[in-house]
Amino acid sequence: MKTAFITLIVIxxxxxxxxxxxxxxxxxxWASKFSDxxxxxxxxxxxxxxxxxIYPESNDTVFVFSHxxxxxxxxxxxxxDKKSFLGKxxxxxxxxxxxxxxxxxxxxxxxxxxxRTAEVMKDVRQFCILDKNKTLSIYNLSGKxxxxxxxxxxxxxxxxxxxxxxxVESTGSKRKNELLEWNxxxxxxxxxxxxxxxxxxxxxSQNFLAIREQIIGETxxxxxxLDIKKGKIYVPELIxxxxxxxxxxxxxxxDGTFLVSAEYxxxxxxxxxxxxxxxxxxxxxxxxxxxxxxxxxxxxxEKKIISxxxxxxxxxxxxxxxxxxxxxxSSKEVYNYIHATPMYDIYLYDIEKNTxxxxxxxxxxVIGSMNGNFAVSHxxxxxxWIIFDLENQGITEIDGSQFSNPxxxxxxxxxxxxxxxxxxxxxxxxxxxxxMKISDAHEVTIMNKKIxxxxxxxxxxxxxxxxxxxxxxxxxxxDENSKKTSVLRWERGKTSVLIPLTSHKIKEVSExxxxxxxxxxxxxxxxxxxxxxxxxxxxxxxxELLYRTNRQDKRxxxxxxxxxxxxxxxxxxxxxxxxxxxxxxxSKKYPVIVRIYQKQSDAASAYxxxxxxxxxxxxxxxxxxxxxxxxxxxVFDERGTGISALDCVHAALDALRDLTxxxxxxxxxxxxxxxxxxxxxxxxxxxxxxxxxxxxSVANIMQSYFSYxxxxxxxxxxxxxxxxxxxxxxxxxxxxxxxxxxxVNYVQQVSAPILLWSGRKDGNILPEQTEAFxxxxxxxxxxxxxxxxxxxxHTLGYNTPEAxxxxxxxxxxxxxxxxxxxxxxxxEKEINTNNDNVKLP
Numbered sequence: 001m002k003t004a005f006i007t008l009i010v011i012x013x014x015x016x017x018x019x020x021x022x023x024x025x026x027x028x029x030w031a032s033k034f035s036d037x038x039x040x041x042x043x044x045x046x047x048x049x050x051x052x053x054i055y056p057e058s059n060d061t062v063f064v065f066s067h068x069x070x071x072x073x074x075x076x077x078x079x080x081d082k083k084s085f086l087g088k089x090x091x092x093x094x095x096x097x098x099x100x101x102x103x104x105x106x107x108x109x110x111x112x113x114x115x116r117t118a119e120v121m122k123d124v125r126q127f128c129i130l131d132k133n134k135t136l137s138i139y140n141l142s143g144k145x146x147x148x149x150x151x152x153x154x155x156x157x158x159x160x161x162x163x164x165x166x167x168v169e170s171t172g173s174k175r176k177n178e179l180l181e182w183n184x185x186x187x188x189x190x191x192x193x194x195x196x197x198x199x200x201x202x203x204x205s206q207n208f209l210a211i212r213e214q215i216i217g218e219t220x221x222x223x224x225x226l227d228i229k230k231g232k233i234y235v236p237e238l239i240x241x242x243x244x245x246x247x248x249x250x251x252x253x254x255d256g257t258f259l260v261s262a263e264y265x266x267x268x269x270x271x272x273x274x275x276x277x278x279x280x281x282x283x284x285x286x287x288x289x290x291x292x293x294x295x296x297x298x299x300x301x302e303k304k305i306i307s308x309x310x311x312x313x314x315x316x317x318x319x320x321x322x323x324x325x326x327x328x329x330s331s332k333e334v335y336n337y338i339h340a341t342p343m344y345d346i347y348l349y350d351i352e353k354n355t356x357x358x359x360x361x362x363x364x365x366v367i368g369s370m371n372g373n374f375a376v377s378h379x380x381x382x383x384x385w386i387i388f389d390l391e392n393q394g395i396t397e398i399d400g401s402q403f404s405n406p407x408x409x410x411x412x413x414x415x416x417x418x419x420x421x422x423x424x425x426x427x428x429x430x431x432x433x434x435x436m437k438i439s440d441a442h443e444v445t446i447m448n449k450k451i452x453x454x455x456x457x458x459x460x461x462x463x464x465x466x467x468x469x470x471x472x473x474x475x476x477x478x479d480e481n482s483k484k485t486s487v488l489r490w491e492r493g494k495t496s497v498l499i500p501l502t503s504h505k506i507k508e509v510s511e512x513x514x515x516x517x518x519x520x521x522x523x524x525x526x527x528x529x530x531x532x533x534x535x536x537x538x539x540x541x542x543x544e545l546l547y548r549t550n551r552q553d554k555r556x557x558x559x560x561x562x563x564x565x566x567x568x569x570x571x572x573x574x575x576x577x578x579x580x581x582x583x584x585x586x587s588k589k590y591p592v593i594v595r596i597y598q599k600q601s602d603a604a605s606a607y608x609x610x611x612x613x614x615x616x617x618x619x620x621x622x623x624x625x626x627x628x629x630x631x632x633x634x635v636f637d638e639r640g641t642g643i644s645a646l647d648c649v650h651a652a653l654d655a656l657r658d659l660t661x662x663x664x665x666x667x668x669x670x671x672x673x674x675x676x677x678x679x680x681x682x683x684x685x686x687x688x689x690x691x692x693x694x695x696x697s698v699a700n701i702m703q704s705y706f707s708y709x710x711x712x713x714x715x716x717x718x719x720x721x722x723x724x725x726x727x728x729x730x731x732x733x734x735x736x737x738x739x740x741x742x743x744v745n746y747v748q749q750v751s752a753p754i755l756l757w758s759g760r761k762d763g764n765i766l767p768e769q770t771e772a773f774x775x776x777x778x779x780x781x782x783x784x785x786x787x788x789x790x791x792x793x794h795t796l797g798y799n800t801p802e803a804x805x806x807x808x809x810x811x812x813x814x815x816x817x818x819x820x821x822x823x824x825x826x827x828e829k830e831i832n833t834n835n836d837n838v839k840l841p
Contacts, residue, residue, distance in 0.1 A: 024804040034609040035549045037531040042510045043085040049521040052080045084120045094118045110143040119157035124184030156200040165197045210249040234301035253323030260297040265290045282332035285713040318455040318462045321372030339722040359388045365461040369412040376406045407449045410468040418445045448474040505605040525607040528559035566655040568647045575601035576632035591666035591818035592628040597675040600631040614795035615672040616806035636726040640741035642681030666818045684746035691817035692754040699773030700744040710763035747776035753783035759792035
């Protein structure tokens with residue numbers, strides 16, 4: 001009898017596991033059929049465009065489109081790592097150890113095997129292939145090999161040349177490395193060394209090549225510079241060798257001056273008995289991972305001058321395209337970690353005088369002009385844009401609440417801003433700000449700005465954003481009210497329409513380098529229209545769809561989404577996306593899943609694809625199963641994060657009351673991360689939901705406030721005082737505000753079942769937060785199930801077993817509570833347990 005009983009259990013468990021695997025396999029098969037289009041490029045004359053087709057587990061297919069055909073003229077399989085047009089009629093692609101040259105007119109393909117890496121030299125119409133046998137071959141567009149080199153270790157290519165590192169025999173048994181240059185016609189030998197050449201890098205001007213060597217038999221490195229035009233080699237011998245983890249050369253100005261930087265990290269021992277944390281620590285972010293240390297030198301190779309810059313205060317230096325001045329800041333933070341990103345006082349450092357002038361207070365991002373004479377940074381403290389004039393060493397302030405997206409003109413005379421309506425031009429000489437009269441009601445952003453990165457370590461961003469006003473600008477116009485977008489071309493004060501106002505989401509737009517061409521390509525989608533590539537003739541307005549993904553998705557066109565408007569109790573206008581279930585029948589009533597985070601309405605035109613989301617929210621699947629999906633905007637105000645969210649969500653629910661086809665008794669609330677916190681708080685204050693689902697969420701904001709975030713290596717109070725929670729006030733002195741917005745303080749008021757989940761390795765929101773909410777619900781005899789995924793983090797990863805498990809359980813959860821589909825064992829184990837007769841002390 002006992003044996004038979006055990007056998008029944010084994011059979012039951014086996015059937016359960018088999019059923020789960022079958023469901024997971026079905027989900028995987030369903031999601032695997034959905035694809036996307038991305039990473040568009042076009043030929044220089046605009047006659048061809050190429051895109052990568054992306055599936056959930058692969059992105060190895062490239063489509064090439066012709067201006068003469070409506071279907072892909074060619075398909076390249078398995079080679080999407082790199083792709084490039086060469087000349088007017090050739091296409092080159094690399095990937096998975098192969099490369100292919102495609103003649104776009106004859107459709108002839110030449111395939112190369114055993115490829116380690118490959119590059120193109122566009123200006124000379126050649127390409128290079130370094131194979132796995134260390135043989136470098138350079139070919140012309142007919143596929144003819146014009147150069148072959150053996151024992152090649154690496155290569156670095158530019159538009160018209162390639163630099164090659166080879167190994168050759170030396171005296172005795174020794175070998176040496178040589179640096180060669182191929183300019184499209186002949187080979188040059190620039191340099192040889194017995195050291196290992198670790199890396200070669202073209203500097204931003206393309207006039208210099210930096211060479212980093214590993215010294216044989218030592219841990220130190222050596223830096224060498226090649227002046228490409230002069231063919232001269234420079235070695236800063238006074239600072240060689242350098243014991244460092246990384247060394248880099250950057251151009252300081254445009255006159256042959258350089259900034260040399262060496263970086264090394266102070267290691268933290270895993271075996272130390274005790275960690276010591278100090279209350280005055282300005283390097284707390286590196287307490288667990290080790291501190292980054294820097295040394296900097298200013299170098300004039302032509303004059304054989306090199307000098308080390310001061311470092312006694314942990315200074316960090318950044319070039320700003322000026323031979324006399326650098327940006328300087330201390331790697332020690334200014335304030336007490338009240339922002340998610342570190343704040344530094346940024347100085348203008350005068351190399352000649354060895355002095356610093358404070359330019360930006362409490363900043364981590366600086367955007368510079370091309371000539372280095374101007375820079376702009378946003379002040380969080382005053383919400384103003386601070387414009388620094390290097391020549392006059394003065395500042396000007398512009399209201400930060402009204403303007404965004406600063407871009408300098410390439411001649412450094414104008415600073416452009418996106419406004420809440422129109423594009424604005426600030427004259428850097430006269431200091432006059434004027435509207436460009438492109439749009440009087442909608443935000444305008446520049447799509448084809450040029451970005452150069454000068455420095456990006458220590459969570460800072462020093463960059464140049466430029467736009468050439470002597471050439472056409474590509475501008476995006478966004479109507480916040482209708483959620484529609486258009487694209488214009490602006491040229492010398494005149495605008496023309498590239499893409500008329502559309503409800504489509506415009507993912508990419510590609511114009512030819514020859515702006516006189518009438519052809520443009522775009523990738524667009526909508527909630528019920530899969531991504532497609534469009535070709536437009538801007539002269540006659542003719543638009544053609546060349547290709548659309550997901551042709552198997554026959555039901556997409558039947559999907560319906562609308563954007564509802566509502567106001568919170570403070571009168572602030574908000575919007576919400578309401579997506580209708582498949583096969584909607586106005587005479588029936590449907591359940592609703594409310595999905596919350598913060599502002600979501602801008603995603604109304606995103607294609608609703610099938611996918612296994614790492615947070616368990618599978619919108620398309622739930623629409624197919626007969627649910628409404630409701631995504632309201634949530635904004636925060638002085639009442640606090642939780643109370644504000646509750647107000648917004650209740651106001652959004654009020655906007656549904658007159659819809660007779662919505663079952664007001666079958667509404668569930670779901671969220672992840674910040675959305676999960678909102679769910680937790682709303683669950684403790686609302687009686688309008690039949691069930692809740694909260695993932696990787698904060699439940700006790702006081703505990704979180706006084707915790708250390710192991711993902712971002714920062715005290716978590718910055719999340720509240722200067723981060724996503726937007727409380728913008730410290731706990732001390734505002735205890736009541738924090739108390740009122742803390743979900744766990746009201747856990748006894750939860751009135752509907754709740755499903756919680758967390759990754760045990762989540763360093764962003766610790767699983768102890770989920771445990772705390774669970775314990776509170778447990779103590780108060782509330783219906784709760786908590787899922788803890790042992791090997792996962794803040795999300796469960798793409799297409800992992802855990803993601804499939806959560807997606808499956810999410811379907812079970814909503815079907816059980818919103819559709820009354822019972823007999824779900826893992827849910828009924830909790831729901832059918834009677835806690836009502838347990839008397840609380």
